[in-house]
Each structure stands twice: as structure tokens, then as C-alpha cells.
Amino acid sequence: MIGEENEKKNEEKNEKLLVDLCECYASLSLYFPSELLSICIPYLLKVASKKEENEETQKEVEIALLALSDIKQFVKTDKELYFNEIKEIILYHQEHHNLTWLAYQSAWRFLTDRLNNERSMEGMIVNEQHFAREAASELDELMRRVDWTRKKVGKGEREVNEVLVIDRWLFDIDYFLEDCTLWNEELDELIDSIVQMYRASKDNHIEIRKECVNIFKKTLENRNVKDEELMKEGAIDAIMEEIQRTTMNEEVTQECVKFFANVLERLKKEKKKHEMK
Structure with missing residues (x-):
């Protein structure tokens, strides 16, 4: 047709x-x-x-x-x-x-x-159109519009749309940060925004909390990101808070364990490099 x-x-x-x-x-x-x-x-x-x-x-x-x-x-x-x-x-x-x-x-x-098929655009997306800056700004504004103390949002209420958009941003940030090769200060600020989102959502929005933890794990898997970047922006502190929760979610806990396994693997590689010098 x-x-x-x-x-x-x-x-x-x-x-x-x-x-x-x-x-x-x-x-x-x-x-x-x-x-x-x-x-x-x-x-x-x-x-x-x-x-x-x-x-x-x-x-x-x-x-x-x-x-x-x-x-x-x-x-x-x-x-x-x-x-x-x-x-x-x-x-x-x-x-x-x-x-x-x-x-x-x-x-x-x-x-x-x-x-996925045009990696040459990454510089434009990161440095010219400021993907990280815009994503952080949108998340910060959306976060202010949601009542995070409520356990459920009624069907048809405004917050349904805002939580939906937050979910979509987090999904795309996860995908983007996993392969990003051009790390800059705006990406540091984006990680900070996700840490704040994790803390806002951790009691009543399990899916958002889970996606935040997954982003921290995927970011650590990116060899272009240094451990100190995640420490500086509070991602590791957020993972520690998750591990110490009295009510834990099995899927989120698994992601936390994988996160620390990646940290250990990185430390082993750094130690090996140091010993070879």
C-alpha cells in the first residue's frame, strides 16, 4: 500500500x-x-x-x-x-x-x-549535539515531576507518561554508554544524574532502580571509562547502598555482584600492568 x-x-x-x-x-x-x-x-x-x-x-x-x-x-x-x-x-x-x-x-x-551502523556520528552526537548534557537535563526535570513516595500511579495520571519517558531515556543511555568511546565531563554529569535517579526511585520504582544499576554495570564494562569516574560521580556508592538494603531484589542483586566482579577484574589487570613495569 x-x-x-x-x-x-x-x-x-x-x-x-x-x-x-x-x-x-x-x-x-x-x-x-x-x-x-x-x-x-x-x-x-x-x-x-x-x-x-x-x-x-x-x-x-x-x-x-x-x-x-x-x-x-x-x-x-x-x-x-x-x-x-x-x-x-x-x-x-x-x-x-x-x-x-x-x-x-x-x-x-x-x-x-x-x-549501530554509522559510528562516525559519535563525535557529533557527544560533542556537538551534547547527548549526555541533554539526557541529564531531561532526567533531572522529569525526576522533579514524579512523586517518588507513591507506590503506584493510577492509570491515566500524568506521571505515567513521565515515568515512561524516564524508562526510555534509561534504556537508551544504557545502550549508548556501553560502547561510547568519547568520554567527557558531560558524561560524568549524566552518571551523576542516574545516581540521583537511583536514589529517588529505589523504594517504589523497582524497574527504574534496576535499570540504573544495570547502567552502572554496563558503564564499568566500557574500557574507555576509568574506575575513578564512577567513584567520583557516586555510582559505586549507589551499588554499595543497594547491597546493604534489607529488602533486596534478586535481579538487581545479580547485577550488583556482576558489577563488583568487573571491579575485581579491573584491579587484577591494573596490578598485572604495574608488576610488568
């Missing part, structure tokens, strides 16, 4: 239908043939690039970016299809704050997922 609609002459083409079809396909498909990528991505980016701030347009933009963010990491995507447009969407939001929480996070997910 997408191909047939796209092949129609401009005056016959139903662009609204085409965008709807592209959004459905992107959201539901595991694999994405290159011929459909070349149709869907430009149409979705065209919608996502709208700058009007009325509620209807914001919703259209949010859905388009959410659909783009559903294009899987392993789907090889031609950089020319998306790079300038998604970069402009992110930069415009950084200046004008025109996107919803979910839309902005989805724009970043689409871009960082492309690193």
Missing part, C-alpha cells in the same frame, strides 16, 4: 494516508526493506519537522518521531535519508523547546540507534 500510494502522481497522492501507513509500518515491523526506508523516513521526518506549537501539530510530530524511534538498531539506514533533518529537529528544540517530552526522547532514540 505504501509503495502504491507513493507511485501516484503528486496531485493524486494522499500524503496524510501515506504518513499514517508509514507510521503503522515503522511501529509494527521488525525488518524494514531499504525501498520502504527510502519512502517512510523522508515522509515521517517531514511531519516531525513541523514547528507550529499548537496541540494538534505537537501530537502529529510526537507520533511521527515515535514511529521513527521504532526503526530497529540493526536496520541499516542511509545517512543521507535522515542526518540533516533529525539534527535540525534536535537543535531547534534545544533552542525553542517546541517538542513534548516523548517526542524529544524519540528523536534522540532514532539518532543514537543509527550509531
Whole structure:
């Protein structure tokens, strides 16, 4: 249907239908043939690039970016299809704050997922568009909007959306930090924000707490990160707090044990290097 609609002459083409079809396909498909990528991505980016701030347009933009963010990491995507447009969407939001929480996070997910096939973009993402700084800022603001003392949030309440966006940010940060080769001060600040998120969520939001611990473990596995960076930003202290909890979660505890196993392995390697000098 997408191909047939796209092949129609401009005056016959139903662009609204085409965008709807592209959004459905992107959201539901595991694999994405290159011929459909070349149709869907430009149409979705065209919608996502709208700058009007009325509620209807914001919703259209949010859905388009959410659909783009559903294009899987392993789907090889031609950089020319998306790079300038998604970069402009992110930069415009950084200046004008025109996107919803979910839309902005989805724009970043689409871009960082492309690193799977385009590692040359890492410098731009880290140093030009400031992924770590923006992620830390978004997490800090979202954290202030959630009542962490409540054990459950009722269906339909505002915090459901905010906790959902926090979950999405943490998932993507986990993936990004595992392979990041360009560590800088902004990434230190991001780790600090995740430590604060862990402490805010540790009593009543087990999934967020678990993801924070997993990020600490994955970051330690990254050979570009030094032990002192995690110590300085409090990640190791947070892991110690988790181990000392009276009510422990089996999955979280396993991640903590793996974290300390990695610390031990690092210390052994450092000792071996020292002895060889």
C-alpha cells in the first residue's frame, strides 16, 4: 500500500494516508526493506519537522518521531535519508523547546540507534549535539515531576507518561554508554544524574532502580571509562547502598555482584600492568 500510494502522481497522492501507513509500518515491523526506508523516513521526518506549537501539530510530530524511534538498531539506514533533518529537529528544540517530552526522547532514540551502523556520528552526537548534557537535563526535570513516595500511579495520571519517558531515556543511555568511546565531563554529569535517579526511585520504582544499576554495570564494562569516574560521580556508592538494603531484589542483586566482579577484574589487570613495569 505504501509503495502504491507513493507511485501516484503528486496531485493524486494522499500524503496524510501515506504518513499514517508509514507510521503503522515503522511501529509494527521488525525488518524494514531499504525501498520502504527510502519512502517512510523522508515522509515521517517531514511531519516531525513541523514547528507550529499548537496541540494538534505537537501530537502529529510526537507520533511521527515515535514511529521513527521504532526503526530497529540493526536496520541499516542511509545517512543521507535522515542526518540533516533529525539534527535540525534536535537543535531547534534545544533552542525553542517546541517538542513534548516523548517526542524529544524519540528523536534522540532514532539518532543514537543509527550509531549501530554509522559510528562516525559519535563525535557529533557527544560533542556537538551534547547527548549526555541533554539526557541529564531531561532526567533531572522529569525526576522533579514524579512523586517518588507513591507506590503506584493510577492509570491515566500524568506521571505515567513521565515515568515512561524516564524508562526510555534509561534504556537508551544504557545502550549508548556501553560502547561510547568519547568520554567527557558531560558524561560524568549524566552518571551523576542516574545516581540521583537511583536514589529517588529505589523504594517504589523497582524497574527504574534496576535499570540504573544495570547502567552502572554496563558503564564499568566500557574500557574507555576509568574506575575513578564512577567513584567520583557516586555510582559505586549507589551499588554499595543497594547491597546493604534489607529488602533486596534478586535481579538487581545479580547485577550488583556482576558489577563488583568487573571491579575485581579491573584491579587484577591494573596490578598485572604495574608488576610488568
